[in-house]
Amino acid sequence: MMECSAGLAEMATTRGGLSPRRRPAPGRRLLDIQDLHCRRGDGVRAYHVALPDLRLATGEVIALTGASGSGKSTLLEVLGLAAPPARAGRFLWYGGEGALDLVALWQRGTERRLAGLRAARIGFVMQTGGLLPFLTVRENLLINRRLLGMPEEDDHVALIVDSLELGDLLGALPAALSVGQQQRASIGRALAHQPALLLADEPTSALDPRLADRVLSLLLDLARRSGTAVVLATHEQGRVRSLALRRFAAELEPAADDAPPAARFVEPAA
């Protein structure tokens, strides 16, 4: 962690200037990661997850694949700035004009800054329960925008409502929706504030396979039209292969005497 240069963070600080409403130009750098290590749990139950090398461009879609428990969610927490990395060689966020050194931000304990970046630039789709139960679908859809002080209505929101066929559901509470409808509303909620990065954790595994195909293609299509990069965590390797997505697969390292169990997410050789 110490090898991270403080200079990058300084540069970012002085350049600053992210706008949440700017649609990222496709194909530019978004994330630059080397030797990212994450830890789940403590003591004997500790589990290590490593991401040796990931460069993600704006609008790009990648998949993290691995069996349940292989550490996909742990990695997503760190990529989503919801948990600190254990250590990292490089963990840079490119947005707007400069690079932000996320390791340095975590080290400085500037949680509010990270929370601000997370809220403005990242969207989350959970496996289930990605909606606030006491808000209507419409209010859930707009929650990120409202918390950011963004206007409630624009073309982007209209596009989301239209693409995800949420028009008839806007007044309903989440409890009144089917699982598939809930998941569509969740995807809409995660994309409504035009994030640069969408993190989706098993977004379709609670759905039956035919519905899952449809919901996943809606997600990817909408992300592509929004210019949003996607990190899709899933155990369904077949679905990833059929979509021909760039893939990072979990390689499990059996527990040794002196090391806790660990997994590395690497791109399989072509």
Place this chain on the structure above:
Amino acid sequence: MTPAAAFPTPGLVTALTETWRMAWRDLVHDRRAVLVFVLTVAAIVAPLLLLLGLKNGFIDTLRQNLLRDPRNLEIIVFGSSELSRPWLDALAAREDSLFVVPKTRTINASVDLLDRERRLHTAVEVLPTGPGDPLLPQALNAPREPRQVLVSSILAERLGIQEGVPGSVVAVIKRRHNGRAEHARVPLEVLGIVPERHFPRPAIFAHPALLLAAEDYRDGVRHLDGDPPIRPEDADRRSTFANARVYASSLDAVAGLAGHMRAHGIEVRTQAERIAAVQALERTLSLLFQALAGIGIAGCVLALGGALWVSTERKRRAVAMLRLFGASRRSVAALPVLQAVVIAVGGLLIAFGVFAIGASIFNGLLAASLGDTRYAARLGAGNLLAAMAAMLLVAILASSAAAWHASRVAPAEALRDP
């Protein structure tokens, strides 16, 4: 450029509006449980309000009974003193005094009266009076002229004077002058009759100048044969008086005013024991109420606090999601606080309603048995404000644990399996 400017941070107003909106929508979503909390608060607070109202009504009734007899406000100057006019003026100007009028020596405070039938009524008490005399009914004006008097109803009956009919009476003032018995006759006009419940003894209420003239006559320093006539200003010429009628502005002011007069070497007597008894009862009842209110409020804090803690634990995932979506620690901590305030205020409003119904029933029952229109249960604006403030305090205390709990929820929890 500050680092914070690099990210869009919503304004304070947006954050407050959104927090309030979340708190309110969650309450509406959870309305059945919320109704139970509101009713719990009302069930604790309503009996306390009724108890406070009854205490107020009871003490007020006792105080009004004391006040109904203004003699309970009187500070009686015992024996004869040397009271200077400036000192009496200063006494009258004090906040805690209601009415001060100078008086003659007790021995000179009575006259003989001759009625129209020429019957003699000996040694009738004469009280100096003036505007604002608490012994007089409000409808009756104090005499402005030394030859005008008011008579008590018992005396009016003896003199054969009827209400509403102009009456007259002659005062006969005797003295020994140069070794000879002399007397003077002063015709008086009766302006009105003081009802028995205001003064239950035979007496006349006169302008102070009349009493002072009679005293001067007895002392041999003036004539009363009409030359010079008795003028209202005669009283102003006197610089010292033997006595005074003094009334305090309230029951609670009696002791202080009496103490002030004692400090000037004047021997005084009051109805201190009757007043002190009511004050002691009031203190005891207030203490009792405070103890019960303390227990009730503590119970309210624990019940509401526990409910909010459980509710926050149940909504842990929603809290984590709000944090993940950028809501600050403070925002999510404010959720249970705002909800507690809504619940407490709702409970208090229902308790006010229950109090209003209960008080009107009590008042109806007691009006029937007491036969008057006094309140049996009553709350003042101060009580209502204090109740509101107490409930806000309850809400904040009760929600503090839940607020701390909510603020500890990590955003990452939203990403773990529900």
